Amino acid sequence: MRIAYILLDPGIGVFGTKGASVHVQEVIRAFRHLGHEVSVFCTRTDDDVPSDLADLDVTRLKVPGGLDRSQREMALMRLSDMLADMVIDTAGAGADQGFDLVYERYSLFSTAGAQISSRLGVPLVLEVNAPLLAEQKQHRGLVHDAHAARTTAHSFVEAERIVCVSSAVAAWVERDYPGLRDVSVVPNGVNTERITPAQSSEGMGRLGEEPSLGEEPGHDRPVPSHDRPVRIGFVGTLKPWHGTDRLIEACADLRGNFHLDILGHGPEAEALQKQAKALRIGDRVTFHGALASAEIPARLRTFDIAVAPYPAGENYFSPLKIYEYLAAGLPIVASAIGSIPEVLDGTGAATLVPAGDSSALACALQNLIADAEARQRMGAAARAEALAHHSWTSRCQEILAPFVLELV
Numbered sequence: 001m002r003i004a005y006i007l008l009d010p011g012i013g014v015f016g017t018k019g020a021s022v023h024v025q026e027v028i029r030a031f032r033h034l035g036h037e038v039s040v041f042c043t044r045t046d047d048d049v050p051s052d053l054a055d056l057d058v059t060r061l062k063v064p065g066g067l068d069r070s071q072r073e074m075a076l077m078r079l080s081d082m083l084a085d086m087v088i089d090t091a092g093a094g095a096d097q098g099f100d101l102v103y104e105r106y107s108l109f110s111t112a113g114a115q116i117s118s119r120l121g122v123p124l125v126l127e128v129n130a131p132l133l134a135e136q137k138q139h140r141g142l143v144h145d146a147h148a149a150r151t152t153a154h155s156f157v158e159a160e161r162i163v164c165v166s167s168a169v170a171a172w173v174e175r176d177y178p179g180l181r182d183v184s185v186v187p188n189g190v191n192t193e194r195i196t197p198a199q200s201s202e203g204m205g206r207l208g209e210e211p212s213l214g215e216e217p218g219h220d221r222p223v224p225s226h227d228r229p230v231r232i233g234f235v236g237t238l239k240p241w242h243g244t245d246r247l248i249e250a251c252a253d254l255r256g257n258f259h260l261d262i263l264g265h266g267p268e269a270e271a272l273q274k275q276a277k278a279l280r281i282g283d284r285v286t287f288h289g290a291l292a293s294a295e296i297p298a299r300l301r302t303f304d305i306a307v308a309p310y311p312a313g314e315n316y317f318s319p320l321k322i323y324e325y326l327a328a329g330l331p332i333v334a335s336a337i338g339s340i341p342e343v344l345d346g347t348g349a350a351t352l353v354p355a356g357d358s359s360a361l362a363c364a365l366q367n368l369i370a371d372a373e374a375r376q377r378m379g380a381a382a383r384a385e386a387l388a389h390h391s392w393t394s395r396c397q398e399i400l401a402p403f404v405l406e407l408v
Contacts, residue, residue, distance in 0.1 A: 004087050005040045008080055008110035010072075013046025015053070017290045018237050018264075019047065019320045021127070025053060025072040026191055027127075030104075030396035039090070039099075041083050041112070044388035046251045050293040059086060059369065070143040071101055076109040077147065084405040086113035102401055106155065107342060108132050108148045109114075112160035123403055124161035129388075130316060131172040157179055163399050166339045168316035182402075187339065190323035190386055198301035198348065199331030199385050223228065224384055229259040229284075230369045233303030233330075235296065235321045238266030243309035243335065243356070245275060251364035252279035252311070256369050263299055266291040300328035304375060305368050308334035312356035327388035333364045343390075350380035 005028060012020045031038050031051065039057040061079050063072065091098045096160050099122055102115030106128045117124035133149060154172065156162060161182040164170035170185045202367045232251065232364070236242045244262065251260050262272070262285065269287065276285040291299065306325035310317075315338030322343055332350035334340050344350040351368070353360040368375055 001208070001400070002037045002098060003039070004091075004099045004102045004116060005031075005038055006083065006087070006102060006104035006110070006113045006116070006305060007040065007042040007044075008076060008083065008112060009105065010043045010076070012105070013044045013350065014040055014042050014056075014058060015049045015264055016044075016046040017048055017292055020268075022186065022296075022320060023129070026189070026392045027049060027103075027396060028053065028056065030189075030392040031335055031400075033393055034400070036313045036400075043083075044115070045234065045372060047167035048294070048295050049294075051199050052377065062088070065189070067142055073109060073144045076107075077151070080110045080112045080151070083110075083260065084112040084119070087112070087116045088119055098207050101400075103127065103366055104155070105129065105151075106132065108136060108142075108143075109151050111151050114155045115156035117158055117160070123400060124155075124158060125161045125163060125403075126155055126159040126163045127399075128162055128169055128173060129318075130169060134164055151387040153177060161399075161402065164317035166316050167342075168338065172316070179323070185397055186399055187390075188318040188320050188323055189390045190320075192327045192328040192386050192391050194296045195300060195324055195327040197327075208298075223314040229263055230252075230304045231259050231302055232305045232307060232365060233263065233300070234309070235263045235300070235324065237264050238262070238268040238272060240268060241313070241315075243311040244268065244272055244359045246283065246311060247307055247309040248275050248279065248281070249358040250273060250365060251284070252281050253359070253362040254369065258284065258365075258369055260285045261287045261288060261299075261303065262286065263296070265292055284309050296324070297328070298322060300330065302331055303328070304331050305317075305365065306330040307361075308332065308340065309361055310335040310337050310340070310355055312337070312354075323386065323390050326382045326390060329373045329379040331368055332382065333361065333368065339384060347385045349385055350379050 004403055014024055022384040028038050041059045043061055043063050045058060045060050063084055065076055067075060067150055101122055101123045102113045102116045104126050112125045115299055139192040142148060156177045161184045162173060162180060163184050164173060165188055167185050172182050196322050234244060238244055273287060308319055308321055310334045318339055326349060334352055336352040337355040341352060353364050
């Protein structure tokens with residue numbers, strides 16, 4: 001199929017480093033791996049272009065600078081119409097330029113996907129990652145909320161299929177917009193070929209097994225010892241709802257030789273660095289900043305334990321980090337909140353702790369620091385779980401299955 005991928009959100013660069021950008025890239029990769037042609041129409045690109053996506057067909061309409069929030073919202077509505085017109089014009093340029101399907105990542109103020117679907121007579125698949133209306137009002141502010149509500153309703157009604165990343169997001173869609181045609185839950189996934197486990201110092205797998213045929217071997221990882229600390233790792237944007245402050249608080253109570261690696265950047269970065277120093281563990285915490293997606297696999301191979309320390313409260317995420325930790329073959333300590341228990345319960349790959357409970361988090365980490373065999377056993381289970389159930393290829397096959405069958 002020829003797919004037009006629509007992304008109006010100016011906060012997400014197609015080639016950016018944060019989780020949403022990684023999500024965009026992985027969905028596009030999976031579509032292309034399945035044999036589909038993808039053209040992207042967006043308002044932001046950024047500069048960290050992965051080598052395997054260097055040939056991606058991308059058309060960008062830039063959001064004007066120097067606008068206040070109200071003006072920016074109105075500009076997005078105009079850009080939505082302009083993006084729709086550009087796709088229509090592209091489709092009309094010749095028989096080989098048409099599209100069989102429109103895939104849009106739900107963005108406030110966008111009706112581009114709905115317009116394209118209606119005017120070309122092709123189905124629209126709308127990917128919904130969050131209840132953006134409430135999220136925008138709470139965290140960033142929303143001036144033209146009535147316009148945002150109308151464009152959201154229009155896009156939802158016109159979509160042939162709505163795919164939600166969690167059951168909580170699907171519940172919001174079905175509660176506020178009853179009677180829609182197809183609302184499905186398709187969680188996030190992971191590229192199990194791009195993210196692979198580290199090897200032991202003997203060059204074998206964590207449990208002494210050779211890498212599976214076709215898998216890219218991991219980098220050798222020194223075994224933690226008196227001289228080499230157990231490395232605890234976190235990947236994510238440094239924002240309050242990721243609970244990184246609770247992780248630092250928990251690490252202040254740990255004993256033994258450990259080091260905390262924090263991969264990512266965000267508005268909480270300075271406060272978190274000050275917190276680590278105030279708790280006298282500044283020399284045991286490294287803030288690596290934002291990294292290009294191409295750098296993440298190698299960094300994950302340096303971890304011995306991976307953490308998803310979400311605080312208590314509303315949680316509708318399908319955390320990419322959880323799937324990446326699984327693919328990297330890492331033992332996981334995570335908050336028992338939102339969709340996380342659904343993914344990790346019964347896998348043998350994780351210890352779940354109450355959300356926001358720093359003492360329980362510290363206890364779980366301390367147990368794993370002290371037990372190398374448990375880390376190996378859980379890491380092997382994590383990799384097996386990722387391979388069996390969570391590849392992006394299988395996720396995107398599920399998303400597109402009804403439309404592929406129609407074309408056969």
